[in-house]
Amino acid sequence: MRIILVGPPGAGKGTQAARLIDTLNIPHISTGDMLRAAVKAGTTLGLEAQAFMTRGDLVPDEVVIGMIIERIAAPDCSKGFMLDGFPRTAPQAAALDEAMAAAGVTLDAVLLIEVPDSLIVERITGRRSDPETGAIYHLAFNPPPAEIADRVVQRKDDTEAACVARLSKYHSETAPIVPFYEAKGLLRRVDGVGSPDAVTARIADALKG
Ligand code: AMP
Numbered sequence: 001m002r003i004i005l006v007g008p009p010g011a012g013k014g015t016q017a018a019r020l021i022d023t024l025n026i027p028h029i030s031t032g033d034m035l036r037a038a039v040k041a042g043t044t045l046g047l048e049a050q051a052f053m054t055r056g057d058l059v060p061d062e063v064v065i066g067m068i069i070e071r072i073a074a075p076d077c078s079k080g081f082m083l084d085g086f087p088r089t090a091p092q093a094a095a096l097d098e099a100m101a102a103a104g105v106t107l108d109a110v111l112l113i114e115v116p117d118s119l120i121v122e123r124i125t126g127r128r129s130d131p132e133t134g135a136i137y138h139l140a141f142n143p144p145p146a147e148i149a150d151r152v153v154q155r156k157d158d159t160e161a162a163c164v165a166r167l168s169k170y171h172s173e174t175a176p177i178v179p180f181y182e183a184k185g186l187l188r189r190v191d192g193v194g195s196p197d198a199v200t201a202r203i204a205d206a207l208k209g
Contacts, residue, residue, distance in 0.1 A: 001026060001080040002105060003207075004087070004181075006174065007113035009166040010123035011192045012199055015136050016113065017084045019200050026080040029071055031064050031088075033134075036155075054156050056165030058088060058173060065095045072099070080108075093177045110181040111203060113192035117167060124163040128152035142196070 001024055005013040014030060021028045035053060038046030045067065049059045068086050071077070087093040100106065115123070126139040130152055137144040137152060144152045157166065181187045188206035192199055 001082075001108045001207075002100075003080070003108055004083045004110045005085075005113065006110060006178065006181075007192060008115060008117070008120055008170045008174075009163065010120045010127065011113040011115045012196060013084045013113060015196050016199060016203060017082050018134075018136075019196070020203065021082055024080070024082070026082055027076050028082050028084060029068070029077075029086070030084040031068060031086040032084075034067060034071070035059060035064075054162065056157055056162035056169065058169055061089055061091045061095075064088075065092055068092075069095065069099045073103070087177055088174045090173075090176055090180070093180050107181075107184075107186055109188050109207060110186045111206060112178060112187060112189050113199070113203075114189060115192040119193065120167055121160060121163050124158050124166075125160055127158050128154055 003020075003024075003026075005017055007013050014032075017028045017030065035046070035049045039050045039053065040046070045063065048063060052059045064086060068083070072081055072083075083096075087096050123138065123141075126141070128137045128139060128144060129135065130137070130144065130148055132148075132151065135144075143149075157163075178187065190199065190202045190206050
């Protein structure tokens with residue numbers, strides 16, 4: 001299956017992707033995770049992306065498009081993939097469309113996880129992750145277990161200021177790709193409010209329908 005997860009920052013894309021890939025047995029490709037790994041490793045790409053990410057801006061299209069086109073051509077993507085955080089702009093959606101058409105493959109679904117803006121800042125600023133396992137927690141809604149509470153970290157762009165910038169970019173740059181996929185009959189809207197289990201169940205239903 002070839003699936004795209006779309007939604008505002010803090011919608012639960014990463015959390016849901018981690019659950020879905022276990023059942024669907026396809027690689028989880030998160031542009032945010034790839035870029036953070038590049039920043040950590042200090043590669044040229046990481047150095048180029050870092051300032052944009054810290055501000056809550058989008059990394060330029062040409063940087064992420066090249067990275068993803070190369071990634072989905074890898075052998076582990078031959079049976080499918082789950083894209084999380086890409087495409088995020090109209091040119092990215094067009095480039096993905098073109099690359100997939102050239103490879104003779106098609107998308108199965110675009111899952112849009114919807115969460116109102118009023119809930120996003122609280123979700124994002126309370127988010128923490130375990131650097132050893134990558135597991136995502138929330139200080140109030142899903143606190144990390146006591147034995148790992150000392151090692152969880154907060155993303156640099158999970159501050160309130162960066163979150164407001166990311167949300168604004170989501171509305172101006174990413175939301176416009178929704179009609180593109182809707183017109184292709186691929187869009188499945190999923191209510192992202194509620195427990196992670198409730199959202200996973202809604203996604204499973206949406207993928208059946
Ligand atoms: P995420 O982990 O998906 O929230 O992404 C974190 C940050 O990485 C974003 O705020 C952007 O700065 C950058 N980023 C991730 N994916 C993309 C993309 N498809 N296009 C541009 N920037 C991206």
